[in-house]
Every structure is written in C-alpha cells, then in structure tokens.
Amino acid sequence: MAPQVTSPVRSLAHDVWRAFAHPGRAWGYLRGGALLARHAGLPLAEVLRYRRELRDDQEFKAHLERSMGDVHYVFPGATALYVVVRAIKPRVIVETGVASGISSAHILRALAANGAGTLHSIDLPNVQQGSVLPAGRTSGWIVPDSLRGRWQLRLGDTRDLLPDLLGTLGQVDLFLHDSDHSYENMVFEFERAFPRLAPGGLLMSDDTHLHTAWDDFCAKHGLRPTRVGSLGVTRKDGRR
Numbered sequence: 001m002a003p004q005v006t007s008p009v010r011s012l013a014h015d016v017w018r019a020f021a022h023p024g025r026a027w028g029y030l031r032g033g034a035l036l037a038r039h040a041g042l043p044l045a046e047v048l049r050y051r052r053e054l055r056d057d058q059e060f061k062a063h064l065e066r067s068m069g070d071v072h073y074v075f076p077g078a079t080a081l082y083v084v085v086r087a088i089k090p091r092v093i094v095e096t097g098v099a100s101g102i103s104s105a106h107i108l109r110a111l112a113a114n115g116a117g118t119l120h121s122i123d124l125p126n127v128q129q130g131s132v133l134p135a136g137r138t139s140g141w142i143v144p145d146s147l148r149g150r151w152q153l154r155l156g157d158t159r160d161l162l163p164d165l166l167g168t169l170g171q172v173d174l175f176l177h178d179s180d181h182s183y184e185n186m187v188f189e190f191e192r193a194f195p196r197l198a199p200g201g202l203l204m205s206d207d208t209h210l211h212t213a214w215d216d217f218c219a220k221h222g223l224r225p226t227r228v229g230s231l232g233v234t235r236k237d238g239r240r
C-alpha cells in the first residue's frame with residue numbers, strides 16, 4: 001500500500017488549529033501521548049510524529065473507514081500500537097486475539113512503514129461475546145492484502161498454540177494480549193510471553209481494567225503496572 005500522506009506543514013497547522021478549537025480534546029491527546037511515551041520509554045516527539053503519520057495516512061484510514069461499519073467493537077489502543085511499532089522497530093511481534101483485525105492491521109501497517117519485522121497472531125474466532133465476526137468473514141478480514149506479507153496467522157486456542165509458537169520464535173520484541181480476558185488466561189499468556197521478551201521488549205495487554213491479572217503479574221515480576229487507558233504497557237529491563 002503506497003502511503004498517501006498530508007504534508008508536514010499542513011499536518012502541523014491542523015494540530016494547532018485543533019488545539020485552539022478544542023482545548024480540552026487537545027489536552028487529552030497530549031496527555032495520552034505523554035503517558036505512552038513514559039510507559040513505553042519513547043521520546044514524546046516520536047510519539048507525536050508517528051501519531052500524525054498514522055492520522056495523515058489517507059489510504060489506510062479510508063480502507064478502515066470502509067470496513068468499520070461491519071465491526072461492532074472498538075480497539076482503543078490501535079493508534080498506540082502503531083506508534084510503538086514504528087518507534088521501537090520490532091523484528092518479532094506476537095499477538096493473541098485477532099477477531100476482525102483492527103490491532104493486526106495497525107501493527108502490519110507500521111511494519112510495512114518500517115520495512116522489517118513479522119507479526120505472529122493467534123485467534124480462535126467467534127468464541128467471545130461482542131467480538132463475533134460478521135457473517136462470511138474470517139479472522140483478520142480487515143487487513144488489506146497489501147499488508148499480509150509480514151503476517152503469520154494461526155487459528156486455534158491460545159492455550160494450545162502459544163507455548164509452541166513462542167518456543168519456535170526464540171526472542172520476541174513485542175507481545176500483545178487481546179484474546180480471552182479471563183484472569184487465568186491473561187496470567188497464562190503473560191507468564192509464557194515474558195521470559196521470551198528481549199531485553200527492552202514491550203509487554204502490552206488490552207482490557208487490563210477488568211480485574212487484577214495485569215497488576216498481580218507486574219507486581220510478581222517487579223514491573224510497573226502502567227497503563228494508557230485500559231491498555232497495559234510495560235517495558236522489560238535492558239537495552240535492545
């Protein structure tokens with residue numbers, strides 16, 4: 001997908017105009033960016049730059065907008081995911097929970113812009129209330145064909161597939177949980193993924209507000225249980 005982007009000057013002018021027109025929203029936008037920068041260990045300027053880059057990617061945005069009418073849930077961390085992948089340039093990413101593929105599409109768009117890296121996803125479709133696929137669709141149907149070259153999708157239960165997948169990959173630079181949000185399954189995934197994370201790698205999880213799995217896991221491993229909204233974001237010690 002060839003990026004169709006707005007010029008940096010127009011984009012910045014748009015930001016300034018928005019800040020004056022909607023100061024409350026601008027403050028929230030900046031605060032979210034600052035939190036992500038702090039928890040993911042990134043310069044704020046990079047977070048803001050990559051957010052703008054995504055916002056200005058007209059072709060990707062238009063593709064998603066055309067598809068979103070059929071999707072009846074939201075993935076609020078999509079922009080944060082794009083930004084993190086652009087900024088840390090991971091080579092190996094693992095995510096659990098694909099459904100229509102909003103998170104996968106954002107990760108793959110960022111990998112395409114990086115020109116490197118592979119996304120390994122696991123999904124057991126249509127077992128979660130609220131994340132059922134539209135009739136006739138398969139897991140990740142939203143992901144544009146042009147972005148599928150860096151994607152390995154496995155269909156099945158994360159409890160069956162994740163240990164073997166992690167075993168074959170060696171080190172992982174970014175792990176995202178968004179499958180079965182039961183306490184037991186979240187801890188199961190974190191406990192398996194964390195030892196495989198490269199030094200400086202990122203552990204991320206959607207829906208960390210549902211119970212204390214995120215907080216308990218982070219406390220056990222001496223990590224800060226940091227969040228941007230309900231998206232858990234914490235970085236393993238060490239330099240990449």
Ligand SMILES: C[S@@+](CC[C@H](N)C(=O)[O-])C[C@H]1O[C@@H](n2cnc3c(N)ncnc32)[C@H](O)[C@@H]1O
Pocket residue numbers: 075096097098099100101102103104122123124125126127128131156157158159178179180
């Ligand atoms: C919240 S949705 C994922 C949304 C997705 N990340 C996105 O941004 O579009 C959760 C997905 O995980 C799947 N799932 C639920 N339990 C699972 C399990 N035990 N193993 C693998 N996938 C599972 C659900 O069927 C659903 O497709």
